[in-house]
Amino acid sequence: MSEKFYWEAIRDALREEMIRDPNVFLMGEDIAIYGGAYGATRGLYEEFGEERVRDTAISEAAIAGAATGAAMLGMRPVAEIMYADFLTLAMDQLVNTAAKNRYMFGGRTKVPMVLRTEGGAGRGIAAQHSQSTEAWFNHAPGIYVVMPATPYDAKGLLKTCIRDDNPILFIEHKMLYGTKGELPDEEYLIPLGSADIKRAGKDLTIIAYSRMVLVSLEAAEELAKEGIDAEVVDLRSIKPLDVDTMIRSVRKTGKVICVSEACRTNSVPSELISVIQEHAFDYLDAPIKRVCGADVPIPMSPTLEEAAVPRAEDIVQAAKQLVR
Amino acid sequence: MREVTKEDKQTLLTYLRHMYEIRFFEEKVMELLAQNVITGASHLYAGEEAVAVGACAAIEPTDYITSTHRGHGHCIAKGGQLPQMMAELCGKQTGYSRGRGGSMHIADVAKGNMGATGIVGGNIPVGTGAALALKIRGEKKVVLCFFGDGAANNATFHESLNMAGIWKLPVVYICENNLYGMSVSTKRACAVQDIASRASAYNMPGAIVDGQDVLAVKEVVSKAVQRARAGLGPTLIEAKTYRYFGHSRSDPRKYRTKEEERFYKEQRDPITLFRVKLLEGKIATKEELDAVEKSVQQAIEEATKFALESPYPNASELYDFLYVE
Numbered sequence: 124m125s126e127k128f129y130w131e132a133i134r135d136a137l138r139e140e141m142i143r144d145p146n147v148f149l150m151g152e153d154i155a156i157y158g159g160a161y162g163a164t165r166g167l168y169e170e171f172g173e174e175r176v177r178d179t180a181i182s183e184a185a186i187a188g189a190a191t192g193a194a195m196l197g198m199r200p201v202a203e204i205m206y207a208d209f210l211t212l213a214m215d216q217l218v219n220t221a222a223k224n225r226y227m228f229g230g231r232t233k234v235p236m237v238l239r240t241e242g243g244a245g246r247g248i249a250a251q252h253s254q255s256t257e258a259w260f261n262h263a264p265g266i267y268v269v270m271p272a273t274p275y276d277a278k279g280l281l282k283t284c285i286r287d288d289n290p291i292l293f294i295e296h297k298m299l300y301g302t303k304g305e306l307p308d309e310e311y312l313i314p315l316g317s318a319d320i321k322r323a324g325k326d327l328t329i330i331a332y333s334r335m336v337l338v339s340l341e342a343a344e345e346l347a348k349e350g351i352d353a354e355v356v357d358l359r360s361i362k363p364l365d366v367d368t369m370i371r372s373v374r375k376t377g378k379v380i381c382v383s384e385a386c387r388t389n390s391v392p393s394e395l396i397s398v399i400q401e402h403a404f405d406y407l408d409a410p411i412k413r414v415c416g417a418d419v420p421i422p423m424s425p426t427l428e429e430a431a432v433p434r435a436e437d438i439v440q441a442a443k444q445l446v447r
Numbered sequence: 448m449r450e451v452t453k454e455d456k457q458t459l460l461t462y463l464r465h466m467y468e469i470r471f472f473e474e475k476v477m478e479l480l481a482q483n484v485i486t487g488a489s490h491l492y493a494g495e496e497a498v499a500v501g502a503c504a505a506i507e508p509t510d511y512i513t514s515t516h517r518g519h520g521h522c523i524a525k526g527g528q529l530p531q532m533m534a535e536l537c538g539k540q541t542g543y544s545r546g547r548g549g550s551m552h553i554a555d556v557a558k559g560n561m562g563a564t565g566i567v568g569g570n571i572p573v574g575t576g577a578a579l580a581l582k583i584r585g586e587k588k589v590v591l592c593f594f595g596d597g598a599a600n601n602a603t604f605h606e607s608l609n610m611a612g613i614w615k616l617p618v619v620y621i622c623e624n625n626l627y628g629m630s631v632s633t634k635r636a637c638a639v640q641d642i643a644s645r646a647s648a649y650n651m652p653g654a655i656v657d658g659q660d661v662l663a664v665k666e667v668v669s670k671a672v673q674r675a676r677a678g679l680g681p682t683l684i685e686a687k688t689y690r691y692f693g694h695s696r697s698d699p700r701k702y703r704t705k706e707e708e709r710f711y712k713e714q715r716d717p718i719t720l721f722r723v724k725l726l727e728g729k730i731a732t733k734e735e736l737d738a739v740e741k742s743v744q745q746a747i748e749e750a751t752k753f754a755l756e757s758p759y760p761n762a763s764e765l766y767d768f769l770y771v772e
Contacts, residue, residue, distance in 0.1 A: 148583060174583060180613065182606035188572020189610060193580040195561055195573070196511070216603075219566050220573060228554040228562055229544030230768035265769055288771035 124307055130300040132274035133163040133239075136281035137201060139310065141171055144199060147285055150177035151186060151203030151239075160205045161241055161300045183212035187238060191221045191290070194236035199285055207242030207256045207294055214259070221290040222265030235288045237281070243334055243384055244432045245298040250420035253428070255333075255385035260292050261362050261394065267291040267315060269360040272336035274304035276359055279313030287315065296334040316363030320372070324354035327378035327445055330369060330395055332358040335382045335433060342438035351446050361391050369395070370402045377408035378445045384432045387415035412441045454662075456730055460739055462504060462661050463725065466496040466718050467743040469520045472529060473692070475747050476519070476536060476550075480696050484755070485536050488565075489550040492520030494691035497717035498623050499524035501664025502591055502686075505672050511559045511581075512591045513574035516551050517623075517690070518563030521593055525560045527553070529750035539757035546760045547768065561590075567628070568594060568601030571620070575607040578618035578681075589675045590618045591668070597628025599642045605649075608683065612649035615680035619671040622685045623658065629694040630702040643685035651681045658688030659717040662724075689715065 127135070141147045149164060155178040158165035168176040179186055183204055190202040204213055217238065224234045244253040260268050267289055271277040277295065284291045321336055322343050331339040336357045343353040356372050358365065373379050379399060381392030392413040399411060414433045421431050473493040479485040492499070495517075503512065503524035514521040522532060527543070535542025536550050543553040554562030561577060564570045574592030581588050598604055599622055611618050622642045626633055633640060646653025652674075656667040664686055671682035689711040693700045700708075725731045 177614075180606070180609055182610060184603050185572045185575065185606035185610045188569075188603065188607070189576030189579055192513070192561065192573035192576025192578075193583075194576075195556060196577050196580040198580045198583065200576075215566060215569065216572055220564065220569055224562075225771065226769050227544060227548045227552040229542070229547045231544060231554050232556055232562065233771050235771075267770075 124305045126303050127274050127306045128300065129274045129277055129295070129302050129304070130161060130163045132278035132304070132306060133281060133295065134165060134167065135306070136278045136285070137164065137167060138170070140282055140285045141167070141175060146197060147199045147201065148175040148177065149201050149203070150179050150190065152179055152181055152205050154178060154203050159203065161295070161297060163239070163295070163300065164203070183209050184216050187213035187216035188220060190236045190238065191216060191224065191234055194234045194290070195224070195232055199235050201237045201239060201285060204238060204240040206252050207240045208251045208254045210240060210256055213238070217260070217266060217290070217292070218263045222263050224265070226265055233288045234290045237284045237291045237293050239293045239295065241295040241297050243296040243298060244421045244428055247423055247425060247428060249423040253421035255383070255416065257294055257361060258385055258390050261391055265290065267360060268294065268362045269315065270294045270333040271359055272299065272333055272357055274302065275306055276313060276319065276357070278306060279311050280315070280359060283312045283315055294333065298334055302337070313359070315360050316365050317359065318365035318368040319357045319359055320354060320368070321357045322353065322355040324352040324376070326352045326376060327380065327442055328354045328356060328372040328376045329380045329382060329438060329442070330356045330358065331382040332361055332391070333384065335384050338433060338435050339382055339438055341435040342442065345435060345439045346442050351442060353442060364398070366398060366402065370399065373399055373403045374406040377406055379407070380412045380414055380438060380441050380445065382414045382433055382438060384416050386418045387413065388418050390415050409445050412445060414438050414441050459725060459730055460735070462500050463718070463721060463736065464739050464743060465500045465524055466661065466721065467740055468523050468529065468746070469493070469496045469499065470718060471743055471747045472519060472523065472532070475751055477692060479751070486538070487549050488695050489536060490517040490695055491690070491692040492517050494711060494717070495623055495625060495658065495688045496520060497661035497664055497721070498621065498658045498686045498688055499593070501661040502621055502668045504661070504665045505668035506589060506591060508559060510589050510591070511561055511577050512593065513561045513570040513577065514563040515570065515593055515595060515598070516563060516565050516567065517595065518551070518553065522553050522560055522563070526558055527555065527560065529746055530753035533750040533754035534757045537754045537757070538759060539754055540760045541753070541757040545768070568598035568603040570594065571598060571603045571607040574618055575611050575616060578611065578616035579614065581617055582614065587676050588617065589672050591621055592618055593621050593623060595628065596622060596624040596626070596633050596637060596642060599645065600637060608645070608649040608651070608681070611681040612651050615678065617675035617678070618681045619668060619675055620681060620683045621668070622683065623688055624685050625688050625690045627694070627702065630698070632702065641685065643683055646683035649683070651683055653683045653685070655685050655687065658686030659715045659720060661717060661721055
């Protein structure tokens with residue numbers, strides 16, 4: 124075991140897969156010489172050269188579309204879009220070309236590509252660099268959406284994504300790159316669609332993903348001080364969704380909070396709540412709560428930015444209302 | 448018109464055959480659309496046959512193409528099978544995409560056809576990425592990336608040609624300029640009238656070719672393919688052409704004159720022009736050319752029969768092919 128940063132976990136996953144499979148290559152804005160806006164590709168250009176670690180022009184549609192075309196011919200591109208906000212510029216290629224490819228061509232094609240990006244608030248960089256856009260893609264059939272919260276999960280999931288034959292949107296969080304975690308020295312993979320119980324508990328279930336897992340764990344510690352034992356379920360991938368793990372927990376506790384940093388309306392929790400009531404309605408002791416980002420663009424000013432996304436105390440408050 | 452030289456007779460007759468296949472396929476599709484046997488959208492390629500056939504004559508079966516919403520011609524020129532094509536347009540299980548795609552979504556990567564798209568300009572990045580794959584793997588193959596004049600005003604065109612220009616990718620961009628993006632004339636939609644002139648912005652050669660002359664298209668594309676195979680990078684070719692039918696079946700064609708349509712059909716028809724050339728060059732007799740025409744008509748009838756007799760997909764298979772399991 125060794126302690127590593129989240130960004131190092133990403134870098135190590137890319138590196139190991141590039142060594143393992145010559146079809147894996149990287150492209151994106153500022154990923155080569157600069158090493159990525161958040162440093163996740165540091166050192167790879169030096170190790171693998173410009174043929175496999177490609178700086179591109181600021182051309183998001185061409186990045187996503189070229190990754191699709193290369194994947195259709197059997198390469199395994201890992202493309203990077205610097206901010207999840209910029210996915211709008213690549214969205215047609217992701218939704219209309221990559222995600223629908225195999226289906227609309229009747230299974231004659233496959234698109235084994237990963238598109239890495241990062242989202243989320245926390246750095247005071249305002250409305251166009253702080254958004255959480257996963258729900259838009261969760262809605263599009265044909266593409267998976269993976270959002271790891273820890274270095275361990277980031278590495279194991281990214282390696283799996285690179286080996287998977289489907290297009291995958293892999294969304295990191297800008298406030299997680301500097302977090303640390305223990306990583307095994309030996310190789311490991313984490314299957315897609317496997318949620319992880321990050322904290323076991325019996326009184327209520329908190330379902331979260333990405334940075335909100337850490338915020339939920341913080342909330343759970345607060346609740347523990349008051350004798351409330353919360354279980355924290357980290358979805359890890361929001362599509363495919365691990366319905367079983369989620370529902371098992373809900374059936375055990377009977378009380379649920381769904382947490383997301385994204386705007387509340389039509390968010391991932393909106394969908395989770397539907398799934399839960401379809402599968403576990405009779406087990407619920409109280410209406411399901413959601414703790415989400417406010418329905419506003421992320422503001423710059425620290426007081427406003429902090430108010431725009433869920434805080435541990437918001438989750439604590441929701442939990443107390445549930446448990447009473 | 449380019450003179451007929453060197454090419455052997457059988458090859459030339461094959462070009463004629465492919466052009467007839469496209470023409471008669473489209474005429475049959477129009478007929479089936481009118482009868483509501485084919486539903487949905489179909490954008491017909493009639494009038495532009497020399498572009499797809501001439502361009503695909505310049506590449507090998509192992510090379511790749513990307514297509515457009517007006518893709519039947521590309522599919523046929525790249526070796527597509529008429530029965531599976533017609534079945535796909537009819538939404539049948541025996542179609543290329545098992546009825547999931549229809550007219551706008553036929554792909555056959557194994558044969559080098561990376562597919563059509565319903566998004567104007569949507570496949571320009573895809574063709575570019577395919578060329579990137581070939582370059583990284585060091586394969587001496589090329590990609591022909593077809594698109595229309597309308598797509599040349601889309602961001603994907605500019606982003607992709609820039610990318611290919613920087614990385615010297617083995618791709619030949621073929622702009623089929625049929626003068627109208629749906630209803631809007633290029634005069635009103637495009638700041639330049641020669642789209643090939645945009646090549647200079649991306650540091651690649653640009654060439655204009657008569658898109659009604661199959662041999663001229665073949666010659667220009669061959670040069671570009673040679674260049675791409677030699678690792679010298681992309682080319683932008685603009686084929687000036689014309690579509691006979693409207694943009695789609697609901698198009699009353701108010702934006703162009705009957706005189707203009709008549710001019711192209713009577714004086715610039717790619718099949719008529721090629722027939723005249725074959726006759727004047729004493730390559731083939733009228734009887735031989737008529738025999739090609741007749742056998743294609745027969746093939747279209749058989750393809751249609753196959754399509755009509757084929758079953759629809761089973762509703763229980765709705766979720767098939769969404770993901771690779």
